Amino acid sequence: MHTWQWRTWNELPYLTCSLLEDFPHGFFTSGFWLRPPVELTPILAPQASTYRLKQVHGNVVLTPQEITAKLEVGGDDVEDDLVMGDGVKSDQPQQGVWVASADCTPVLIADAKTGQVVAIHAGWKGTAKKIVPVAIQRLLDAGSKITDLRVAMGPAIAGEVYQVSRETAAEVGATILTETEPEKIVKTLMELDNSPILPDPIPDKVRLDVRRVNAIQLANLGIGSEQIAIASYCTFQTPEYFFSYRREKAKKVQWSGIVSQ
Structure with a gap:
């Protein structure tokens, strides 16, 4: 059984999952929301670089190399100095990859053998476009095996209230x-x-229940239940820790990130 642990930084709480214990990671709470990922990465791994995207509820998953190349060229898929997409997959060690959520499901995936990681923003629209299977395929294309993957889904709106x-x-x-x-x-x-x-x-x-749909998508790929952990916390029902767009109608987020080995 996978366990979830509360950690603190400067008296601010964030969650970690035992399934990802070999990887610096965290599902951060609302108290961190004004701190961008570049300030949060050092909490997890002081030497790691930081990557995030302009999230658009799609199924595009990019590597840091691809993000850098797109920023250099510019174009329609770059806005506010951020490349558009909803998943970041590491392509080197010591890369912190991040997503934001405020009811949508943050998904962190790690490969126990290669050290690759992915951070995914999986709302209902991204889930309908199978963003998690897209990210898994990117890992497989880069040398991962299904049996080595570890998947943790963080706090999101629960099915009973969505x-x-x-x-x-x-x-x-x-x-x-x-x-x-x-x-x-x-x-x-x-x-x-x-x-x-x-x-x-x-x-x-x-x-x-969007997280349950993602879990079934993973099972359909051959990923066993022992490789998947789902946080029990609901963003809508836990205002003391998490923002919820459905609850507050305010564009505030919590960050989730993981660092590659």
Whole structure:
């Protein structure tokens, strides 16, 4: 059983996961939000470099080398001096890769053998575009093996409080089923054991557990449950530690990052 530990820096709390204990990492709380990743990386690994993206709810996963090249060229996929994308995969040791979230799922993946890491921003839109499998494929292309991967999903909005349309649930659910008709997707998902979809009092709505969908995507890739850890904390229901866009309608975030070996 994987455990989650509270750590502190300057009396500010952040979470770590035993599954990633060999890698400097953290799921940071709301108290850190005004500190950018370049200030947070030294908390984890003082000598590491720092990389992040302009998150756009897509499925683009880039390496630091690719980010640097895009910044040098500029273009439509660069905004506010940041390259657009939702996942960063290390390509060298001592690289801190970061994502921000405020209800979406932060996913940190490490390869126990190669030392590669990935940080992923997986909201419902990115999950519908299978950003986690895209990131896994980038790791495999760089020499990883499925059996060596370790995946930790940090605090995110819980399924029981995340109301979405049935159309949204079907779009996300289509990534884990062979069904194509939206109502059949929703019906089939609701019949699953440990379903990622829960009923809602409003007829055209359901409750969606995005982390559970990502876990099923991982299982469909052959990643065992012992390789996956999911934090029990809900951003919406834990205001003392986390921002929630659904709760506050404010654009504040918490950072999550991991450093390659």
